[in-house]
Amino acid sequence: MSYLQTLEDQSIYIFREAFANFKNMAMPWSMGKDSNTLIWLAKKAFAGKIPFPLVHIDTTYEFPEMLAFREWARKHYEIDLIVIVNEEARKRGVGYETHDPVTVTHELKSLALQQALAKYQWDALITGIRRDEDSTRAKERYFSPRTADNEWEYRDQPPEFWGQFTTAVKPGEHVRVQPLLDWTELDVWEYVRREGIPVPKMYFAENGRRYRSLGCWPITKSVESRVNTIEGIIEELKSTKTAERAGRAQDHHERNAMQKLRAKGFL
């Protein structure tokens, strides 16, 4: 069996285990390649129906092309989509114009998610994070519990083996379920190609530049590239040594920024 097939089967297994064990789960959805791979896998896991809502945390700094993709996908996949915005923080004037990226990401993403968790009482969130993205993510579990304060206790993580996961939560707590944990960036693109998964056009070069990772427009830089096919992306990835999230400013603002963000509930 091909390795990609092993990854697909494992992700489907994780999706189903989560749905069988949690009462009220949701899937944050950022519209990127990982998010679209998750939709695809969920469709396969649940025989064509996604039996839980998707959540887009709108920072209000989204690329217009991505918002257009969001509306297209909502219809195309028949998904139940919840859009959340941290209105309170925006009213206070939190934004990239005046605040540093770590603060903005925390307020407009992590806190927005926390507000939604309190409102909708989700006991599990499906995330698209992968171990290869960042060294702190390398330490994750498939089922990763978060405290009622939305914190990740990375020093004391539960054991996980033989497809048996942490599925018990106390009131107010939730579990991050991470079906793509073992996938690499290359695996995702190869799977997108194998399956023909629709992805945003912004990944492909226009005027000599393309986006490798998609976030808020004020802090997301495109990279030099002429690539305009999936095959081209795959070839480019095989030869590059630049980190995927190098174009995402909030990760690099200060030492250990990612660790701090993630311990406080960032995906």
Place this chain on the structure above:
Amino acid sequence: MSGVVMPPAPKPVPPGFEPAFFPKRMGGAAAGGAGEPRTRIVVVGHVDHGKSTLIGRLLADTDSLPEGKLEAVEKACREEGMPFEHAFLLDALLEEQAQNITIDTTRIEFRHGGRAFQIIDAPGHREFIKNMVTGAAAADEAILMIDAQEGLKEQTRRHGLLLSLLGVARVIVAVNKMDLVGWKEARFRELEKEIREYLGGLKISPREVIPISAREGSQVKARDGKNLGWFRGPTLLEALLAGAPGGSQGGDAQGPLRFTVQDVYRFDERRVIAGRIESGTLRPGDTVLFFPDRKSSRIKTIEAWGEPEAVRELGPGRAAAVTLEEQIFVERGHVGSHQEHPPVESREVRARIFWLDTEPLRLQAPVQLRLATQSVEARLVAIERVVDAEKLEQKSGAREEVGRFEVAEVRLRCRRPLVYDAHDRVESLGRFALQQGPRLGGGGIVLEAEYPRSLAKAVTGEHLTWTEGRVSQEARAAHFGHEGAVIWLTGLSGSGKSTLAVALESLLFRRGIASMILDGDNLRHGLCADLGFSLEDRAENIRRAGEMAKLMAESGLVVISSLISPLRKERQAVRTACQAAGVNYSEVFVNAPLKECEKRDPRGLYRKARAGEIKGFTGIDSPYEEPERPDLVLHTDREKVEGSVGHLLQHVLGLVRLKEEDRESAEGPGGQI
């Protein structure tokens, strides 16, 4: 606080903008995909034996570090006034660098010789074994690190023991820090011999034992002819390349079918049974028997969203979603099998377990047993031996609990029948996790399984049905306030079985527990009146008594059987029959020495046997085989009758009494179908 330098705001999209790019589909699952198989490697060994250094070295030597990573770590070291070490490349978290201990399993990839390797860095600190278990359970291959100076230490052995339990059969041993022992071959050979002997005791035969120096980079990628010229074997990377890539987690495609059910979906008009093929192959048209109910149905379709063509078969490791021809009751936890080679269905499991939780696992304490998608409450009913990682021998003395980081051979008893296999037959149906509270506390592998010779309850023909009552055992137990059970007293004539049985029956009855004695002599007045005392007749006598006891216990009674039942084989047959039916069974050895029994001789039988008036008398001229693993032993020669009765009563109450929450939550009779 300050903002960022804002780039120009993006322009709105033009009208009619198509936001999605549709890649050409390259064949979907049928195409497999170009994803390269990778070998998952776990690096284990004692703390400070050089695991992180080796991984840093592998990344650097195979040129697999992200750009700038090496420079960044070198800069961080200068800032903190520490000398650079390869180990720091992994230790991305500040506190790890401070403690110089890897905290958690990290997964790092490197490429070499056209292959991808995924390293799971397992830490060696004693506290962090749960992370090592997490890492090793997912690994295809293990590198066991030994410090050439320090030699085998506690964690070296403990990790070796855990590798054997977790099923990591492929092991490469790296004897590290050879530079610190003057590159001496004699020291290497001494350690090689020692580790080969130790791992051999665990049935692990290491693929290679290689002398290296991770710090100096000797024999990792490059050969070190100057210092290790005496070593003829491969470098570590050569050894890794020689091993087959992993990737497929599934079992044997030709093995017995095991389809574990995760869920049943009814999102539209279809009723989709979703699960995973653990072993064997599933095809549309197959007749599949679902355990533990043993209802059978044919597979109508394999549902595969996004696949334009019908899927014809699914092998091990594959996610499966099927529809059935006959609408039988199937739910999460059920296991589908073909008619041939079914799994075992039993309430009792003999297993080797490891325990990770700070709270020990105590005898008789409830613990959740999770095997594939089954989750049942179980109790530890016997601790046969606790394995000492140092000597691989039994730790002395009777044990009441299995402590943190201990490995033990035990018997577990479940509240409901569990569907499983022996670990060496179907790996994924022969291993389980144990949970006390919200987190996994340990795990184990099934040592043996009593496969049934025939499926008594299987619906094999089109027009045959098994009549099942509407009253479940749980409903019966809720109604009576206790579960049924077979308490099988075995022991020599005169050992005290009848005395104990009579006392127990009345004590149970006074507590509102319906009980009944099944006496060997009494049975021979009716049900077994046609039987004599030949070996065959005695065996048949036991079989009938066992079947009778099982049926009575299924009806909700606590049956106290009082028969000499001298042969292990016959007692085992009764135990197996009871367990397969989901009936509590407990073997109680009423143990008094022959001399004592003969002295008591309440009915004068020994005197007659000695005088030759009775032939084939157990203990005199017919053997009595003592139980090897009784659930309870009562030494009636050493303690008073009251004492033995007290022990017996406590044992039985522990077995059949319902917990308060069960009494409240269980539905009434007929409520569960």
